[in-house]
Amino acid sequence: MSEEAKLIQRAYRLEGQALAEIYDTHNEAIYRYAMRLLGNVDAAEECVSETFTRFLNALHRKKGPRDHLKAYLFRIAHNWITDYYRRAAPATEPIDDEISLVSTEKPDMEAFQNIEIVRVRAALKKLTPAQEQVISLKFLEGWENAEIATAIGKPIGSVKSLQHRALATLKRILLDEDDE
Structure with missing residues (x-):
């Protein structure tokens, strides 16, 4: 056991x-x-x-x-x-309460990193709930696909598909913002 x-x-x-x-x-x-x-x-x-x-x-x-x-x-x-x-x-809550923002001795670098954190967080919110869940568990919690599949009650293939679509969506969102 x-x-x-x-x-x-x-x-x-x-x-x-x-x-x-x-x-x-x-x-x-x-x-x-x-x-x-x-x-x-x-x-x-x-x-x-x-x-x-x-x-x-x-x-x-x-x-x-x-x-x-x-x-x-x-x-x-x-x-x-x-x-x-x-x-x-x-x-709506101020972003300062929800994440620990990067603190450095260089204010310009700190500002840039904080903006990036906000951009990525906003992009994650544009995903479907299932995609956001898979990305959070995979990349932020470090789970394996099998663990994610068990947690969300879907086959591993569906987890991989959700992950692939989510990453493609995030890439598109973040690159579109850069073009603006």
């Missing part, structure tokens, strides 16, 4: 140490993912909280994961984010 399977079994027994280990292992990655998709500190924190609340409720009902814990948690987070956008359009 794998270490993850043992940890999940202990979580089903609601062992505090197992639950704390799961939270400590995954909460920061879920927060980063939520921040990228939501762009709002309060909403990202609420997403993390709700993700683990739903996870605990699923364990209590004996309907939680049997394997692929990380993918299971990210699916909960993604579903919460989808619900968030369905409930209401998010309020």
